Amino acid sequence: MKKTIFALAMSTVFTLPAYAADYVIDTQKAHAFIDFRIQHLGFSWMSGRFNDFEGTFSYDPENPEASKIDVKIDVASVDTNFAERDKHLREQFLETAEFPDARFTSTNFEQQADGTLLMKGDFTLHGVTRPMIIPVEKVGEGDDPWGGYRVGFQGETSFIIEDYDIDVSKLGPSSQEVFLILSIEGIRQ
Structure with missing residues (x-):
């Protein structure tokens, strides 16, 4: 009898349905x-990142x-x-004094047959908002060593800089497209 109760209890634990949860990006x-x-004058690639961002x-x-x-x-x-290039990007291209923030807000998600999610939303940069689609894949989820629960996603997309009213004519035709690589890990609240 005890074995039957234990087996029922364990099967209930392992078949609990997953549920929606809110996460804060870590x-x-x-x-x-x-x-x-982004390509640099068609000669090489320039890589970078944004160090400060937040989201849920x-x-x-x-x-x-x-x-x-x-x-x-x-x-x-x-x-x-490269500090001098970063200063140049802030002042001449991104104009961060006037446009300090960029933002992505989803409008919907579409599940693909291969498990990829198409994350659709509005991306605002340099005061211009345009639709953007980012294919994302779940990397994993589960308990972390600190008593929390996490889930992580990775996605890649690109956009044309001129679509956001940023003049890059001096950089040449090969430097018009920016490729974004997003690695997002969230902590369940």
Whole structure:
């Protein structure tokens, strides 16, 4: 009898349904990244990242289409590992004094047959808001060593700089497209 009760209790524990939860993106311990790359005059690639950003998301593994995300980026935190270039990017291209933040807010998610989620939303940069689609994949989820629960996603997309009223005509035709690489890890609240 005890074995039967124990077996029933254990089967209940292991078949509990997953549920929707809210997460805060873990930027405090550098477990989330927004990286970018762009061609430099057609000769090489310039890579960088935004060091300061924050955001939240909701995720339900049983209903991923109901997910939501909102991320705010401090554009002045651009970091290409070269201070003079970063200053030039802030002042001449990103104009961070006038446009200090960029933001992505999802509008919907679409589950693909291969498990990829198409994250659709509005991306605002340099005072211009345009639709953006980011294919994302879940990296993993589970308990962390500190008593919390985490889930992580990775996605990549690109956009044309001129679509955001940023003049890059001096950089040449090969330097018009920015590639974004997003690595997001959230802590369940």
